[in-house]
Amino acid sequence: MTTPETSTAFDLNEDQLNIRSAVDDxxxxxxxDHWRQIDKAGEFPEEFFQFAARQGWLGVAMPTEYGGxxxxxxxxxxxxxxxxxxxxxxxxxxxxxxxxxxxxxxxxGSEDLKRENLPEVIAGRMxxxxxxxxxDSGLDTTSLKTRAVRKPxxxxxxxxxxxxxxxxxxxxxKILLLCRTHDPEPGENKAKGLSLFFTDxxxxxxxxxxxxxxxxxxxxxxxxxxxxxxxPDKHLVGDEGRGFHQLLDGxxxxxxxxxxxxxxxxxxxxxxxxxxxxxxxxxxxxxGQNQGVQFPLADIYARLESAWLMxxxxxxxxxxxxxxxxxxxxxxxxxxxxxxxxxxxxxxTLGGYGYSKEYHVERLWRESKLARIxxxxxxxxxxxxxxxxxxxxxxx
Amino acid sequence: MDFExxxxxxxxxxxxxxxxxxxxxxxxxREIEASGEEFPRALWDDLAAAGFHGxxxxxxxxxxxxxxxxxxxxxxxxxxxxxxxIAIWLAPAVGGTLTxxxxxxxxxxxxxxxxxxxxELVFAIGITEPGGGTDILNALRTRSTLVDGQWRISGQKMxxxxxxxxxxxxxxxxxxxxxxxxxxxxxxLVPGDADGLTMRPIPKLGVRSLCSYEVWLDDVAVxxxxxxxxxxKGWKGMVAGLNSDKTLLSACATGILDAVLxxxxxYLHEREAFGRTIEHFQVLQHYIADIASWRHTSELxxxxxxxxxxxxxxxxxxxxxxxxxxxxxxxxxxxxGIQMLGGMGYSAETDMQRYWRDARLxxxxxxxxxxxxxxxxxELGMPRGF
Numbered sequence: 102m103t104t105p106e107t108s109t110a111f112d113l114n115e116d117q118l119n120i121r122s123a124v125d126d127x128x129x130x131x132x133x134d135h136w137r138q139i140d141k142a143g144e145f146p147e148e149f150f151q152f153a154a155r156q157g158w159l160g161v162a163m164p165t166e167y168g169g170x171x172x173x174x175x176x177x178x179x180x181x182x183x184x185x186x187x188x189x190x191x192x193x194x195x196x197x198x199x200x201x202x203x204x205x206x207x208x209x210g211s212e213d214l215k216r217e218n219l220p221e222v223i224a225g226r227m228x229x230x231x232x233x234x235x236x237d238s239g240l241d242t243t244s245l246k247t248r249a250v251r252k253p254x255x256x257x258x259x260x261x262x263x264x265x266x267x268x269x270x271x272x273x274x275k276i277l278l279l280c281r282t283h284d285p286e287p288g289e290n291k292a293k294g295l296s297l298f299f300t301d302x303x304x305x306x307x308x309x310x311x312x313x314x315x316x317x318x319x320x321x322x323x324x325x326x327x328x329x330x331x332x333p334d335k336h337l338v339g340d341e342g343r344g345f346h347q348l349l350d351g352x353x354x355x356x357x358x359x360x361x362x363x364x365x366x367x368x369x370x371x372x373x374x375x376x377x378x379x380x381x382x383x384x385x386x387x388x389g390q391n392q393g394v395q396f397p398l399a400d401i402y403a404r405l406e407s408a409w410l411m412x413x414x415x416x417x418x419x420x421x422x423x424x425x426x427x428x429x430x431x432x433x434x435x436x437x438x439x440x441x442x443x444x445x446x447x448x449x450t451l452g453g454y455g456y457s458k459e460y461h462v463e464r465l466w467r468e469s470k471l472a473r474i475x476x477x478x479x480x481x482x483x484x485x486x487x488x489x490x491x492x493x494x495x496x497x
Numbered sequence: 498m499d500f501e502x503x504x505x506x507x508x509x510x511x512x513x514x515x516x517x518x519x520x521x522x523x524x525x526x527r528e529i530e531a532s533g534e535e536f537p538r539a540l541w542d543d544l545a546a547a548g549f550h551g552x553x554x555x556x557x558x559x560x561x562x563x564x565x566x567x568x569x570x571x572x573x574x575x576x577x578x579x580x581x582x583i584a585i586w587l588a589p590a591v592g593g594t595l596t597x598x599x600x601x602x603x604x605x606x607x608x609x610x611x612x613x614x615x616x617e618l619v620f621a622i623g624i625t626e627p628g629g630g631t632d633i634l635n636a637l638r639t640r641s642t643l644v645d646g647q648w649r650i651s652g653q654k655m656x657x658x659x660x661x662x663x664x665x666x667x668x669x670x671x672x673x674x675x676x677x678x679x680x681x682x683x684x685x686l687v688p689g690d691a692d693g694l695t696m697r698p699i700p701k702l703g704v705r706s707l708c709s710y711e712v713w714l715d716d717v718a719v720x721x722x723x724x725x726x727x728x729x730k731g732w733k734g735m736v737a738g739l740n741s742d743k744t745l746l747s748a749c750a751t752g753i754l755d756a757v758l759x760x761x762x763x764y765l766h767e768r769e770a771f772g773r774t775i776e777h778f779q780v781l782q783h784y785i786a787d788i789a790s791w792r793h794t795s796e797l798x799x800x801x802x803x804x805x806x807x808x809x810x811x812x813x814x815x816x817x818x819x820x821x822x823x824x825x826x827x828x829x830x831x832x833x834g835i836q837m838l839g840g841m842g843y844s845a846e847t848d849m850q851r852y853w854r855d856a857r858l859x860x861x862x863x864x865x866x867x868x869x870x871x872x873x874x875x876e877l878g879m880p881r882g883f
């Protein structure tokens with residue numbers, strides 16, 4: 102008989118553990134009361150953003166030659182979980198785009214594009230936003246209407262169109278813009294002919310209008326009206342017409358990171374609920390002694406743990422250069438659902454105090470709903486799993 | 498067995514629906530909710546002008562009369578547009594009117610009820626304390642003592658909705674006798690401008706423009722005659738409205754389901770994706786089917802509880818079940834509503850998020866879903882589980 106070896110493949114490695122404890126430590130400077138004030142004021146958390154830059158957090162998954170740490174999306178996921186656990190979606194979204202938004206540039210951009218931008222993004226001197234969704238093509242991405250056409254007699258492009266739900270566009274210096282550069286041939290996939298540009302968010306050509314929303318007031322979401330934006334050819338990322346395919350190097354990491362953020366928020370809410378359930382005495386005993394109170398919390402703990410494993414799996418596949426579409430989607434699906442369920446159960450546990458703004462749960466409740474809608478809805482993920490994993494016919 | 502509303506009740510429903518669509522369409526309710534004011538006085542005054550504050554107050558006391566069925570119809574139709582702002586009507590209708598009808602002396606009723614019916618008096622209640630609302634008899638710390646013909650009251654209250662604009666605050670306090678012993682509890686009407694009364698609004702998730710307050714009473718002096726009911730027996734007035742509160746809230750939750758269904762179906766019909774309007778997608782149809790089924794269930798249990806009460810039959814269990822079922826459905830439906838609208842549902846420029854935030858309160862107050870279940874289990878004869 103041999104003793105079975107304990108597999109450590111599911112545990113965080115030393116780098117990851119160090120990242121988590123460093124971020125946990127850093128987040129102590131930005132406690133929940135701090136984030137409540139930020140949310141109330143609705144002002145971008147610049148102080149935190151700059152702190153994150155100084156700590157090197159923004160470059161965690163960027164190559165070392167441009168000033169990054171050269172680690173993977175799994176490390177970024179560990180970091181984003183801790184940031185969201187400390188400060189909710191507001192904290193996570195403040196840095197989210199800088200952490201992964203230029204990943205597409207890393208993978209597909211020209212050397213000049215990288216040298217010019219990545220060090221600035223990593224140092225926090227440049228903020229980045231994603232310009233993908235459009236008013237009439239939220240989830241139906243390939244039907245987007247924004248067009249880039251060659252300026253006559255020049256290699257420059259001229260872009261016109263509208264984008265919606267563009268986070269941080271009030272502050273961003275650069276935008277990764279998905280546009281149609283040519284129409285697909287009859288019978289060809291609609292994804293053909295879409296191209297990516299990484300270019301200046303020129304406010305004289307792009308009108309940025311903020312959308313007021315339910316949660317995360319401090320990190321803006323916007324509608325963009327792009328009117329004759331001239332973009333030099335060197336800002337084209339990778340090959341013309343292959344933008345949608347290249348964008349997957351942005352979308353899959355994004356799903357993994359959004360999932361890790363949802364889990365962070367869920368854990369923050371669970372922690373608040375558990376503390377309250379231990380302290381609050383009603384009918385002569387702590388309310389946490391009631392099965393009606395403790396079972397739902399135990400259930401949440403189990404769900405968050407299971408979703409976290411899916412996050413690590415999606416990230417590990419991505420970092421290994423393997424296809425991770427299904428895993429990234431599943432991670433985002435489970436984490437989005439459970440993260441919000443955790444916040445909802447926390448609100449229920451705290452009762453009236455959960456509904457008040459002073460105990461932080463209501464902010465987590467509003468913010469965690471976002472991960473159930475964006476960047477892709479659970480409904481569309483289920484479509485994806487049904488088709489790709491189960492071989493069921495396309496339903497839409 | 499007859500499940501239909503009477504002809505009068507149907508006409509009443511149409512009247513209220515017309516009124517609210519004309520004066521308070523959803524867009525206006527959304528603006529009011531987001532305005533950040535502490536008490537939407539114009540809404541209060543318009544409800545008064547329409548005579549709605551007097552619904553449920555008997556005609557002999559200057560009201561419009563009507564049963565809890567009449568009130569339920571009003572509450573549901575108003576909530577369909579107003580969402581959680583319905584509390585501006587509901588809180589005084591329960592905590593004020595029903596309390597006075599059940600426990601006040603004849604003189605007090607004749608003095609106060611006609612003015613309440615006309616909307617001249619705003620009522621708020623001060624029952625819950627920082628130590629709790631569910632186990633209020635144990636949590637109660639506020640004390641009242643009769644000194645030289647005046648009640649002297651000291652203590653602290655939580656979640657007193659509308660207190661900042663109230664003419665009277667119905668305060669529950671322990672009754673401390675001359676010899677210092679505790680003899681029951683008193684319910685005392687404290688004028689909103691009394692000396693020693695201070696308060697602060699509690700920022701909260703929903704119904705942001707109708708504030709709930711934390712209230713401090715520091716040796717507040719109130720005339721002896723302001724007590725509601727006999728000395729030491731204030732509990733009677735307090736519990737008088739409990740079943741009505743649950744029943745009327747179930748009507749409000751049904752109104753939220755009306756609103757979600759209406760807004761959701763309209764959006765699915767207008768929004769296009771993948772080459773057709775999204776109402777063609779099966780899962781979205783199923784969401785709608787679920788919401789419609791929840792609304793139907795809610796309408797039945799809510800109406801049944803109201804019918805039991807209006808018929809003078811016991812309704813404690815049924816009112817609690819109606820509150821539990823309808824409020825859980827309302828929040829779930831609003832959540833699906835946001836899901837159907839996607840990003841537009843998360844935007845503050847549409848109403849789903851307002852229904853969702855507002856209805857969420859009702860899973861907590863006036864009694865949590867968990868305590869409702871405890872109570873129902875007890876009513877079924879099970880041993881006390883809490």
